[in-house]
Amino acid sequence: MGFDQYHEPPDELPPKTRTFARMIASLIEEAEAIGWYEQRLAVEKDKEAKAIMRNAQHEEFKHFGMDLEFLLRRTPKWRETLKGILFKAGDIVEHAEEAEEESD
Numbered sequence: 001m002g003f004d005q006y007h008e009p010p011d012e013l014p015p016k017t018r019t020f021a022r023m024i025a026s027l028i029e030e031a032e033a034i035g036w037y038e039q040r041l042a043v044e045k046d047k048e049a050k051a052i053m054r055n056a057q058h059e060e061f062k063h064f065g066m067d068l069e070f071l072l073r074r075t076p077k078w079r080e081t082l083k084g085i086l087f088k089a090g091d092i093v094e095h096a097e098e099a100e101e102e103s104d
């Protein structure tokens, strides 16, 4: 079992920060899984195998979303910034710049 999510001595970190670090590690793993399934789906020829992989990737979307929501509920500034970026049409970079300014 790895403890790579810590960049400071774990015993010096408060429980909330350790939980936050675990959820960040989980978010990264879910994002990696989504990417891996994307690659597998791109090369798989068998329809049935593809359907299973598509279903599995869909599960990872959900896992990623739950991890992200958990983290955002505990990080208001992050949440505020993402509110300005996510689920909006238009220029992503422009929205991000505006969201950064508004959340400062």
Ligand SMILES: [Fe+2]
Pocket: 030, 033, 059, 060, 063
């Ligand atoms: Fe997952």
